[in-house]
Amino acid sequence: MTVRRFNWQKESLEKEIRPGVISMAIFDGENVTVGVTRLEPGHEPKPQSHPQEQIAVIFAGTIDFYIGDEVVRLGPGDIVHIPSNVRHYGVVVGDEPVINLDVWYPKRIPGS
Numbered sequence: 001m002t003v004r005r006f007n008w009q010k011e012s013l014e015k016e017i018r019p020g021v022i023s024m025a026i027f028d029g030e031n032v033t034v035g036v037t038r039l040e041p042g043h044e045p046k047p048q049s050h051p052q053e054q055i056a057v058i059f060a061g062t063i064d065f066y067i068g069d070e071v072v073r074l075g076p077g078d079i080v081h082i083p084s085n086v087r088h089y090g091v092v093v094g095d096e097p098v099i100n101l102d103v104w105y106p107k108r109i110p111g112s
Contacts, residue, residue, distance in 0.1 A: 004027075006025060006027050008024050008025035008036045011025075012024055012025070013025055013026070017037075018043075018044050018046065019043065019044050020039065020040035020041075020042060020043025020044060021037065021038075021039055021040075021043050021044070021046075022037065022038045022039075022040070023035060023036075023037055024036040024037060024038055024099075028107050028108075029107065030107075031105065031106050031107055032103060032104065032105050032106070032107050033052075033103070033104045033107040033108040034101065034102070034103050034104075035101070035102045035104075036099070036100070036101055036102075037099070037100055037102060038097050038098070038099050039061070039063065039090060039092050039097060039098040039100070040092065040097050041092045041094065041095050041096070041097065042092070043092060045089045045090065045091050046089055047066070047087050047088070047089045048087070048088065048089060049085050049086055049087045049088065050084075050085070050104075050108070051084055051085060051106075052084060052104040052105055052106060052107075052108055053081070053082065053083055053084045053104070053105055054081075054082040054088075054102055054103065054104050055079060055080070055081055055082070055102070055103045056074075056079070056080050056082065056100050056101070056102050056103075057078075057079050057100060057101040057102075057103075058074045058075060058076055058077065058078045058079075058098065058099075058100050059076060059099040059100060059101065060076055060096065060097065060098065060099040061075070061076075061092060061093075061094070061096040061097050061098030061099060062074070062075045062092070062093040062094055062096070062098070063075075063090045063091065063092055063093060063098045063100070064090065064091045064093055065080055065088065065089075065090045066087075066088060066089050066090070066091070067080070067082055067086060067088045068086045068087065068088070073093065
């Protein structure tokens, strides 16, 4: 076994996904994907759904998360679960970027 390690604060792999949405790191295990994302105020929201269930952890900023028919306001320390195949998206509230950690199970396949 080889232990894999990555420090997203020291080895940033920033990639703009779309205007105002920056992937800071993606890390795959055998069955799970973890990603760190920065959402800028005024970013382009993109409703989506996917077969993976998702957990989002907010590190910084405030975001309104639209999940199915519900809207929840999240800030630092909040964690939310998004069930498989449920339409969702987030909108940054205020002037501070949102930094969040997403966990997807099973792991994401590019384009899913």
